[in-house]
Every structure is written in C-alpha cells, then in structure tokens.
Amino acid sequence: MALKRSLYQHIRQVVPLRQRLTFGGLLLLIALANGLSLSLPVPLLAHGALLKYTHTAAITVQAVYDTGQSMTGAQITVYAPDNPARPWLTGISDAEGRFSFVPDPDLPGTWSVRARHAGHGAMVHIPINPEQPEHSLRKQGYTAGQRALMAASVVWGCIGTALYFSRRRTS
Amino acid sequence: MHIPDGILPLPITLGGYVLAVSVTWACLHRINQREDPREGIPKAALLTAAFFLASLIHIPLPPASVHLVLNGLLGILLGPFAFPAIIIGLFFQAVMFGHGGLTTLGVNAIILGGPALAAAALFSVHTRVNGPSPGKVTAFAFLAGVVAVSFSVLLFAACLLIGMPAHIDAVVERSALTLLVLSHIPLIVLEGLIVGLVAAFLFRVRPHLLEGL
Structure with missing residues (x-):
C-alpha cells in the first residue's frame, strides 16, 4: 500500500x-465509445435498402481534335430521333473528352450527338435499333496516309493550275 | 479558326455567303481591270496550295495546338487574288478534311479573307506613301501578318458570340473562347515574323512578286 x-x-x-x-x-x-457501440442498435439496419440493376446499352462518345488531343470540357448536346431541333440531354465531356448517356429505348431511330468547344465541334449520328443491338466502335476520320494522299492531290491540282496558266501563249 | 457546320444559326451563314459573294465579285472586278488578268493566276494557285496545307500543320504552342493561317502572306503577295484563293483553299479543306464546313464557307471566307484584304491594303498603302526600303517593307509585312491573324481571331470570336444558341452554357463557352483567343497570341507574333521574313527575302530577290510595290 x-x-x-x-x-x-x-x-x-x-x-x-x-x-x-x-x-x-x-x-x-474510449470507454464511452465502446459503451455506445454496444448499447445502441446500428442505424443502417433500420431501413432496408436494395440495389436492383438492369443491363442497358449506353452510348459513349469521345470528342477529340484531329490532332488527337482530347476535347476536355466540351459541351455535349444529345438530340433524340423524334425531335432533332430540341436538345434531349446536355452535358460536359470529361478530361478525356468522353460523355456517356443511355438513350430512351422507346425512341428508336437515329440519335445525334454534338460536341462543341470554343467554336470547334463535330456531330455524330448513331442509329439505334432495339431488335438489332449494334455493338460497334465507330470512329470518324482518316489515317495519316489517306490524309497525306488527299493533301497531295489538292496540291498537285494547284500546281497543275499554276503550270497551265504560266505557259507561254502561242498566239 | 474554321467554324464547322451546325454551329452558327442560319441567318449568319446566309449573311456570310452574301458578303463573301459580293467581296469575291469586287475582287474579280479589280483583277479584270488589270492589263493581263491571267498573269497573277500561277502565283495565286501556288499560294492556295500553301494556304490549304498550312491548316494541316499543327504547331504545339502552349497552352493550345494551333495551325498557321497565312492569310497575311496571301494578302501581301496576292492583293485582290487573296480572297478567291482563300475561298478555294477553304472549300478543299472543308470537303477533304471536314476542316470548316460547306454551309459556313461564306462566313469562314469573310473571317479569313477579309483580314487578308485588310493586310494587303495596309501593306500597299504604306509602302506606296513612304517609298519602299528593305526596313519598311519588312516592318509593314510584319504588321500585315499580325493584323491579318488578329482580325481573323476577333472575327471568329465575334461570329460565335453573336450566334450562340440558347441551349449552350454561355458562360462555359465564353471562357473557352477567351482561352482560345489568348492562346492565339503566340501565333499572331509567329505569323508576323513569317510574313516579315518572306517579304524581306522577296524584296531582295524578286521584288515584283510583292503586291502593291
């Protein structure tokens, strides 16, 4: 003692x-906390919650510039097939230029999605047929080789014009 | 600085076409008054090719990636030929690469071609008044390049601000547009340097290629 x-x-x-x-x-x-957790019921169990899920086909569009750069923060406007003049949904693309939405299955037809960022933008038309679901990855644009060939043909046209008009007159 | 299809409302695109057609008519009229109207066509054709290619070459100038416009260069080298040349270049850019659009061809022609004519006027007036010298030619060519691209950027932004649709978040679009205009400042200086250097070089070797001397 x-x-x-x-x-x-x-x-x-x-x-x-x-x-x-x-x-x-x-x-x-510590003692209080122990006592509380033992004596009080866990409130999460008071309301039963369930998560149901359905498998739906969503559409993801990705907006990129033709340089390959992502169109971050582009304003996306979705037009439903029944009214191509009024926007059905609007949103903003993420850091990679992506935007996803679930089209209304009751509205089959061609959905249109427009991306717009500082006056630049593009539009894509997506045909949606409920009987024939389409799983495809569509991409707009050309390969580098195609682009080079197209540019070369136009340049050659210009050179041809220049040569034609620069020849000496015979008369 | 090419406005694609479907961004602008119909009245603006129609107005652009009306303006572009009248400016083209005025340019062709002036070309027709020359002694030999065909004389400038080879040069115009080659510069159309240069203008067409310029938009395909992207320059990573922070904070954005921009492309050369060269409308100031076309202005000082072609004079009245610059506007038709730019329309033909824009047509091929739209058809081949979807750069711009066919409905906005008139508006884009005014955005890029109008400042080219302004650059041509600026360059020719000042060299004519003061008499050409290498220093003056270079300085005014630099100024012409700067003026052409800055006018184009401002016209581009003005067209988009006037034709802003109601469903677009105007604040977001306006701030994106401001950033785009600011990111073109390095390009404006670069274009001025290019036009100045080309003019200085041509003044030494082939001065008759410069319009308005």
Missing part, C-alpha cells in the same frame, strides 16, 4: 497536471 501510494505521488510529481487530465479524458472517451 505504501509502495502504491509512493508510486502515485511519484507520478504526481513527475507528470504535470494537464497531461494527466488529457490521458484520463482519452480513457473516458
């Missing part, structure tokens, strides 16, 4: 009052 008492006095001398109080408070908090 004397030993216990001297130990207490020793702690009292060595450990300052504030630290002792903090330590005690911490113990109290």
Whole structure:
C-alpha cells in the first residue's frame, strides 16, 4: 500500500497536471465509445435498402481534335430521333473528352450527338435499333496516309493550275 | 479558326455567303481591270496550295495546338487574288478534311479573307506613301501578318458570340473562347515574323512578286 501510494505521488510529481487530465479524458472517451457501440442498435439496419440493376446499352462518345488531343470540357448536346431541333440531354465531356448517356429505348431511330468547344465541334449520328443491338466502335476520320494522299492531290491540282496558266501563249 | 457546320444559326451563314459573294465579285472586278488578268493566276494557285496545307500543320504552342493561317502572306503577295484563293483553299479543306464546313464557307471566307484584304491594303498603302526600303517593307509585312491573324481571331470570336444558341452554357463557352483567343497570341507574333521574313527575302530577290510595290 505504501509502495502504491509512493508510486502515485511519484507520478504526481513527475507528470504535470494537464497531461494527466488529457490521458484520463482519452480513457473516458474510449470507454464511452465502446459503451455506445454496444448499447445502441446500428442505424443502417433500420431501413432496408436494395440495389436492383438492369443491363442497358449506353452510348459513349469521345470528342477529340484531329490532332488527337482530347476535347476536355466540351459541351455535349444529345438530340433524340423524334425531335432533332430540341436538345434531349446536355452535358460536359470529361478530361478525356468522353460523355456517356443511355438513350430512351422507346425512341428508336437515329440519335445525334454534338460536341462543341470554343467554336470547334463535330456531330455524330448513331442509329439505334432495339431488335438489332449494334455493338460497334465507330470512329470518324482518316489515317495519316489517306490524309497525306488527299493533301497531295489538292496540291498537285494547284500546281497543275499554276503550270497551265504560266505557259507561254502561242498566239 | 474554321467554324464547322451546325454551329452558327442560319441567318449568319446566309449573311456570310452574301458578303463573301459580293467581296469575291469586287475582287474579280479589280483583277479584270488589270492589263493581263491571267498573269497573277500561277502565283495565286501556288499560294492556295500553301494556304490549304498550312491548316494541316499543327504547331504545339502552349497552352493550345494551333495551325498557321497565312492569310497575311496571301494578302501581301496576292492583293485582290487573296480572297478567291482563300475561298478555294477553304472549300478543299472543308470537303477533304471536314476542316470548316460547306454551309459556313461564306462566313469562314469573310473571317479569313477579309483580314487578308485588310493586310494587303495596309501593306500597299504604306509602302506606296513612304517609298519602299528593305526596313519598311519588312516592318509593314510584319504588321500585315499580325493584323491579318488578329482580325481573323476577333472575327471568329465575334461570329460565335453573336450566334450562340440558347441551349449552350454561355458562360462555359465564353471562357473557352477567351482561352482560345489568348492562346492565339503566340501565333499572331509567329505569323508576323513569317510574313516579315518572306517579304524581306522577296524584296531582295524578286521584288515584283510583292503586291502593291
């Protein structure tokens, strides 16, 4: 008993009052937390929640510039087949220029999606047929070789014109 | 700086066509008044090819990737031929690569061709008044290149601001447009340098190729 008492006095001398109080408070908090978790029912179980899922075909468009750069933050407008003048859905593309939406299955036909960013933009027309689901990855644009050939043909046309008009007149 | 199809409302595209046709008519009329109207065609054809190719070469100038426009160069080298040349170049860019569009051909011709004619006027007036010297030619050619591209960028932004559709988030589009205009500032300087250097070189070797000297 004397030993216990001297130990207490020793702690009292060595450990300052504030630290002792903090330590005690911490113990109290742990005890309270234990008691609460044991005594109170877990509130999550009070309302039964269920997650149902259905498998639907969504459409993801990706807007890129012809340089290959993603059109980040482009304004996407989706037009339903029944009214090509009024936007059905609007949104903003993500950092990779992607935007996904689930078209209304009751509206078969050609859906149109337009991307627009600072006056640049493109439009894609997506045919949707409920009986014949189409799983395809469509891509617009040409390969580098095709582009080079197309550019070369136009340039050759210009050179031909220049040569034609620069020849000397015979008359 | 090519506005694609479906971005602008119909009145603006129609107005663009009407303006572009009248400017083309005025340019052709001026060309026809020359002694030999066919003389400038070879040069115009070659510069049309250069203009057509320029939009395909992308220059990564931070913060964006831009392409050369060269409308200032066409202006100082072609004079009244610049506008028809730009229309033909724009037509092929739209048909071949979907760069711009056929419905917006008139608007794009005004956006790029109008400043080219302004550059031509600026270049010819000042060299004529002060008399040509290598320094002046280079300086005014630089100015012509700067003016042409900056006018084009401003016209492009103005057309889009006027024709903003109601369903678009105007604030987002306006800030994107501001960023686009600002990202063209390095290009404006670059184009000015290109036009200045070409003019300085041509003034030394073939001065008659420069329009308005």
